[in-house]
Amino acid sequence: MRSERGFTIAELMMSMAISLVVLTAVLGLVQVVTKNQQRVSDRVAANQRARPVMTRLIDELHSGCVAAGVAPVSVGSTSSAISFISKSGAAVSPTPDLHVVALEGTSLTEQVFPPTGGAPPTWTFSNTASSSRTLMTGVTAPSGSQVFQYFAFNGGQIAVTPLPTPLSATDAARTVKVNASFAVAPSSSGPSAFDTKSPITLSDSASLRLEPASEDASEVNLPCV
Numbered sequence: 001m002r003s004e005r006g007f008t009i010a011e012l013m014m015s016m017a018i019s020l021v022v023l024t025a026v027l028g029l030v031q032v033v034t035k036n037q038q039r040v041s042d043r044v045a046a047n048q049r050a051r052p053v054m055t056r057l058i059d060e061l062h063s064g065c066v067a068a069g070v071a072p073v074s075v076g077s078t079s080s081a082i083s084f085i086s087k088s089g090a091a092v093s094p095t096p097d098l099h100v101v102a103l104e105g106t107s108l109t110e111q112v113f114p115p116t117g118g119a120p121p122t123w124t125f126s127n128t129a130s131s132s133r134t135l136m137t138g139v140t141a142p143s144g145s146q147v148f149q150y151f152a153f154n155g156g157q158i159a160v161t162p163l164p165t166p167l168s169a170t171d172a173a174r175t176v177k178v179n180a181s182f183a184v185a186p187s188s189s190g191p192s193a194f195d196t197k198s199p200i201t202l203s204d205s206a207s208l209r210l211e212p213a214s215e216d217a218s219e220v221n222l223p224c225v
Contacts, residue, residue, distance in 0.1 A: 017036035020164045028220040046200045050184040053108065053135045054202045057101060060086040061178055061206035065121035065224035066096045072208050073080040074098070078165045079146035082178065084153050085123070085184060101135070108182065138185035143199050149179040156217035176223045179205045
């Protein structure tokens with residue numbers, strides 16, 4: 001019985017200190033895992049909101065060549081708003097609608113204006129939109145970039161430098177490629193409280209050609225040819 005002895009105060013204090021250190025480390029690990037899980041969930045949510053919108057926009061741009069020799073992108077298109085004709089369907093000679101997609105504040109909107117007359121390669125459109133809707137909220141322009149960029153052929157290849165905006169009549173008629181890029185937060189309320197980098201950036205492009213461009217540097221290579 002004399003050899004049986006309990007813990008001393010010093011040993012108990014040391015055990016408590018070690019336990020506290022271990023518990024703090026475990027709690028820190030749990031917090032990191034929770035934040036990372038939230039960040040992944042936020043980015044997945046942002047991607048699920050943004051991907052269908054980007055796909056729709058690119059599909060509409062790809063449907064801009066409704067006839068040979070037309071210029072799908074309209075004069076005055078800017079880095080934050082694009083105006084273009086588009087139509088999909090089984091018609092041999094489809095009459096396009098005029099689409100205007102714009103970043104207004106933190107909302108990406110689209111207006112569609114029905115045709116009122118005209119024939120290829122020019123049409124006239126109503127001043128009243130047949131439909132107007134918000135495609136997505138919580139949208140911003142990519143850091144140091146533009147939502148829309150326009151490119152023309154130069155020396156047989158698509159130029160690296162985008163055309164100046166707003167597009168002039170000459171540049172609009174030469175636009176053969178459109179780049180679209182925007183950043184979107186997980187929800188309309190903005191970035192995640194856990195991570196300000198939770199918004200994701202999506203980028204895609206549409207080539208406005210009916211057939212491969214000529215490699216001859218002297219060819220103009222206009223859109224929809």
